[in-house]
Amino acid sequence: MRQVLYLIFGLRQRRMELHSISPLVGALHQMTVISTNEAGKSNASSQPFSFKVDTVGPSAPTIDWVFGYHGARLAKLFADAITDDSKLVIGGKAKADSTLVIFDKGVEMGRV
Incomplete structure (x- = not known):
C-alpha cells in the first residue's frame, strides 16, 4: 500500500x-x-x-417530539397530524457536538 x-x-x-x-x-x-x-x-x-482518527459514525439521532401552532394554540404534533404552522419546533437526541441535517422528503431543510 x-x-x-x-x-x-x-x-x-x-x-x-x-x-x-x-x-x-x-x-x-x-x-x-x-x-x-x-x-x-x-x-x-x-x-x-x-x-x-474517528472511523465510526454517531448513532442515529431521534425525533422525540414536534410542536407547532394550530391556530393560536401551541400543541404537540403526532404522526400524520395537520398544522397551519410553518415554523415547527423539533426536539430529540443526538450525539454531542454532531451536526444535524433536517430533511423533508429527502430535501435538506436546515442544519444545526
Missing part, C-alpha cells in the same frame, strides 16, 4: 511517498518527524502531534 503525504515546513513543501504503511485505523495516533542530512546524520525527534 502506498500513501502520499504532503509536508510543509516553513515555506518549503515536500512530497513524501510512504510504502508498506497501512492506512490509519480508528484510534489515537501520535506522529513525530526527524530529518536526516546527506551524510546520514539525524536530529532529535520533533514534539509529538496527537490526533484521533
Whole structure:
C-alpha cells in the first residue's frame, strides 16, 4: 500500500511517498518527524502531534417530539397530524457536538 503525504515546513513543501504503511485505523495516533542530512546524520525527534482518527459514525439521532401552532394554540404534533404552522419546533437526541441535517422528503431543510 502506498500513501502520499504532503509536508510543509516553513515555506518549503515536500512530497513524501510512504510504502508498506497501512492506512490509519480508528484510534489515537501520535506522529513525530526527524530529518536526516546527506551524510546520514539525524536530529532529535520533533514534539509529538496527537490526533484521533474517528472511523465510526454517531448513532442515529431521534425525533422525540414536534410542536407547532394550530391556530393560536401551541400543541404537540403526532404522526400524520395537520398544522397551519410553518415554523415547527423539533426536539430529540443526538450525539454531542454532531451536526444535524433536517430533511423533508429527502430535501435538506436546515442544519444545526
